[in-house]
Amino acid sequence: MSRAVPPRLLAACATTVLAAGLFAAPAAQADPGPGITGPTVRPGTYLADARTDGCSATGTPGWVTVSYPGPALFATTDAPAARFELWDANGAKVLDTTATANPIGEVQTSIADLAEGAGYSWQVRPEYPSGPGTPGVTCRFGVDRTPPTGLGVHSDDFPSSGSSTYAGQPGVFTFAATDAGSGLACFRYVLDGTLSTTSGCTPGPGVVVPGADGTASVTLTPAGWGTHNLQVQAFDHAGNPTQPLPYTFYAPWNPNPPKALGDVDNDGVPDILLPDSQGNLLVIGGAAGSTAPTTVVPAARSPWGGSWNGLQIVHKGWSGGGAPADTIYVRNAAPGNNGYLYQYVNQGALPLGVRTPSLAGHSKSCVDLAMEPTTCPADHSTTYKAVQQLVAFGSVDAQNPEGITLLDVEQGNLWLQHDPSRSGGSTRLTTTGLWDGYDLIAPGPDANGNLALWSREQSTGTLRAYAVPKLGEGSYDYSALADPANGAVIGSFPVADYPTLGSSGDLDGDGRADLYAVTPGRHLVTFKGVGTPKDLGAIA
Structure with missing residues (x-):
C-alpha cells in the first residue's frame, strides 16, 4: 500500500x-x-x-x-x-x-x-x-513515494529462538526486502545500539547494499552473553525508509572462551586498533582480508572525548573483568601532555568506551628483576609525561602469563611497568641511555613463553629483533637489550614508507608474530612475520 x-x-x-x-x-x-x-x-x-x-x-x-x-x-x-x-x-x-x-x-x-x-x-x-x-x-x-516492503531478518547461527552459537562467536544475519519502484538501495543496521538514519545509504559502518535478489548478509559478533537486539531498516533509491525492524536473539555464555593475546573483541583472533579519518577507533580483525572493522568505537568515547587520532593505544594481555579480551591503555603522546595513562578493562562487550576509563598511575616505586623492592634511581619518572615509547610487552609474571606488563623508554632507557592497574612497580632494564630514536614493537610471547622485542631505527628504517628468553625458574634474560644496535637485522621499513609500524601478535595463526603497517596514503598492510606484505586497502 x-x-x-x-x-x-x-x-x-x-x-x-x-x-x-x-x-x-x-x-x-x-x-x-x-x-x-x-x-x-x-x-x-x-x-x-x-x-x-x-x-x-x-x-x-x-x-x-x-x-x-x-x-x-x-x-x-x-x-x-x-x-x-x-x-x-x-x-x-x-x-x-x-x-x-x-x-x-x-x-x-x-x-x-x-x-x-x-x-x-x-x-x-x-x-x-x-x-x-x-x-x-x-x-x-x-x-517514488512507496517504501520497500517485506523486510525480514534471518540467522541460522543466532535464530530468534534458541542458539548453538556462543557469545563472542561470529554469526551470519541475512536481510531481505523488495521494492517495485526505484528499487532497493541499502539496509542500515545496528547491533545493541541506536539505529541512525541520518546518512541514508552513504557507505560506512552499519550500511550494506543488497544483491540483485534483494538480500544482503552481514557477519556480526555479539560480545556478551544474554539477549541482543538487532535493528534493521531498508531504503529504496528515492530515500523512502521502512519502519525499523527489531530482531531479538539470545547468545549463550561460552564455557570454553577463546584466548589470544592481542584479541580485543573476544573472538580468539588478535586485532589491530587504528583511528579513521573521522577520529573513530576501528577494531580490525587480524585475519581480515580488508580494513572493514568488526567494531567502530566512536570518537566521542575517547578519553578526551573528541578523537582517537594522535593517541597512543596499546594492548596485549588482560587484567580481569570477566572475559579473556585485552585491556586497552591509551595516552596522549603529544608534547606537553598531562602524563596520564587511561585504562579500559575489556569485559568482551564492545564498543570500548561505554564505561568510563580509569586512570592507571605510573608506579612511584621500583622492583628488581626478581620483583623484590629496590631503590628507584634519581631519574625515575612518576608519570607517563616523559615516556618516549610505550608498548604492551607481554606478561613477565610467571604466576600470571596472560597479565599486563608495559615496556617504555624513559631518558633513553628501557623500563618495565608491572601491572599498571595496580601500580605493580617499575624495573629499569638498561642503563646505557641508547634507546632514543627507536620505535618499539612487541610481538608477544611464542608458544614456549619466550618474549622478544623488535625495534625500528627511525633514521634508517632498520628493523632489529632481540630475544628475551624465558629461564627455567620463570624469569627472563634481558641481556640482549643492552645496546639497540646489536639486535639481529630482520628487515627494513623506512618511516617515510611506513609511518606506523606495529604488531598485535600472531595475526594469521601460523605460530609466529606478524607485523602490520600504515602507509602515508593510509593503507593498512599486514605481513607474514616481517615479509610477504598484503595491502588490505585504505582506512576510511
Whole structure:
C-alpha cells in the first residue's frame, strides 16, 4: 500500500529500472542555449551519494519522493521569463507553463501529484520580448513515494529462538526486502545500539547494499552473553525508509572462551586498533582480508572525548573483568601532555568506551628483576609525561602469563611497568641511555613463553629483533637489550614508507608474530612475520 512520505532526499545507487529508454525526450535535444543555465529539480535528486540534476544526456537520473507541492523545477535565465515543459515516460506533456524571472534571473515552477514511476523529462526555454529562445538540456527524474516492503531478518547461527552459537562467536544475519519502484538501495543496521538514519545509504559502518535478489548478509559478533537486539531498516533509491525492524536473539555464555593475546573483541583472533579519518577507533580483525572493522568505537568515547587520532593505544594481555579480551591503555603522546595513562578493562562487550576509563598511575616505586623492592634511581619518572615509547610487552609474571606488563623508554632507557592497574612497580632494564630514536614493537610471547622485542631505527628504517628468553625458574634474560644496535637485522621499513609500524601478535595463526603497517596514503598492510606484505586497502 502506498503512503506519502515527508520530503527528503537519499544517496542512491544506479538501478536497472533506470534504463536510458525510459527517459527519452519527446523531441530532439538541443544544446544548452546562452539564455538558460543551471536547470535542476528542487529539492533535487541523488545518485551514488552525490547530487545530480539529471540533466546529462548520457547520465542516469535519480529519484524524488515528494508529493505535494511536488518537485520544483528550477533554472536561471537572462530573459524576463522562461517556459517549462514536462513530459511523462510515454511522451505525453503533463506541464506547460511560463514563469517570470525574479530580479536575479531565477525562474521556477512546480507540479503536484505526479504519478509514481520513472521517465519524467523536462526542459526550460527562455522567453524574450522578441520570441522564444533556445531550450536548455533535457533533464530527467523518477518519482517514488512507496517504501520497500517485506523486510525480514534471518540467522541460522543466532535464530530468534534458541542458539548453538556462543557469545563472542561470529554469526551470519541475512536481510531481505523488495521494492517495485526505484528499487532497493541499502539496509542500515545496528547491533545493541541506536539505529541512525541520518546518512541514508552513504557507505560506512552499519550500511550494506543488497544483491540483485534483494538480500544482503552481514557477519556480526555479539560480545556478551544474554539477549541482543538487532535493528534493521531498508531504503529504496528515492530515500523512502521502512519502519525499523527489531530482531531479538539470545547468545549463550561460552564455557570454553577463546584466548589470544592481542584479541580485543573476544573472538580468539588478535586485532589491530587504528583511528579513521573521522577520529573513530576501528577494531580490525587480524585475519581480515580488508580494513572493514568488526567494531567502530566512536570518537566521542575517547578519553578526551573528541578523537582517537594522535593517541597512543596499546594492548596485549588482560587484567580481569570477566572475559579473556585485552585491556586497552591509551595516552596522549603529544608534547606537553598531562602524563596520564587511561585504562579500559575489556569485559568482551564492545564498543570500548561505554564505561568510563580509569586512570592507571605510573608506579612511584621500583622492583628488581626478581620483583623484590629496590631503590628507584634519581631519574625515575612518576608519570607517563616523559615516556618516549610505550608498548604492551607481554606478561613477565610467571604466576600470571596472560597479565599486563608495559615496556617504555624513559631518558633513553628501557623500563618495565608491572601491572599498571595496580601500580605493580617499575624495573629499569638498561642503563646505557641508547634507546632514543627507536620505535618499539612487541610481538608477544611464542608458544614456549619466550618474549622478544623488535625495534625500528627511525633514521634508517632498520628493523632489529632481540630475544628475551624465558629461564627455567620463570624469569627472563634481558641481556640482549643492552645496546639497540646489536639486535639481529630482520628487515627494513623506512618511516617515510611506513609511518606506523606495529604488531598485535600472531595475526594469521601460523605460530609466529606478524607485523602490520600504515602507509602515508593510509593503507593498512599486514605481513607474514616481517615479509610477504598484503595491502588490505585504505582506512576510511
